[in-house]
Amino acid sequence: MRDNDWTRVLGWPGYKVYRHEIDEPGKRLKLWVRRRRANKLLVCSGCGKPRGEIVASYEREVRDLPCFEYLTTVVVELYRVRCPDCGVTAEKVPLLPSKAPFSKRFEDAVGQACESAAASRVILIKRAKASEAVPSHKEALMARVENLAGVGSMPYLPHRA
Ligand SMILES: [Zn+2]
Incomplete structure (x- = not known):
């Protein structure tokens, strides 16, 4: 090309x-x-x-x-x-709206993924039993961001204590 x-x-x-x-x-x-x-x-x-x-x-x-x-x-x-x-x-x-090393549309896509990560977390919390650890908001976000960035394919599952 x-x-x-x-x-x-x-x-x-x-x-x-x-x-x-x-x-x-x-x-x-x-x-x-x-x-x-x-x-x-x-x-x-x-x-x-x-x-x-x-x-x-x-x-x-x-x-x-x-x-x-x-x-x-x-x-x-x-x-x-x-x-x-x-x-x-x-x-x-x-x-390039911020000092972060991402383009605007990359940031927008991460923002959308974060919103859906937050929604997924609510569902997970509802599912999680009292004895199970619930993934932190940050963990959920990072998993999404890494998936989006193609860094790795971390499965988005709650960590067990
Ligand atoms: Zn000036």
Whole structure:
């Protein structure tokens, strides 16, 4: 597949794929993206105002949703901008809302999984007998997140004491 096709499949508005790497045995896909030329309006992450002066560029690696069997990592080219109000700051990127190494849609998917994990836990608690340990909320969440991230396939079962 050409980078152009990966750009369409990835679907990050305003960004294009300029390099890709497929690790077949490791089942990992890595895409390098940068802004399209038409998408050069940079916004200061401090004050949210448009700022044009680029001071430096750098790369950030984030996890995006898996593509079929492949864990997907996106390496994004980002800019630091000079803002008269805030000094030198990172540009604001709507696709990367937090400092966590995940894309927005990855975080949204984890959020949804967490909601259903919370619901599953309620059912489990109802089922659990008094003598059995109930999985903590955190354990349930981590199991979901790991499943989603493809880290492992932890069965979502209560631990027995
Ligand atoms: Zn600013």
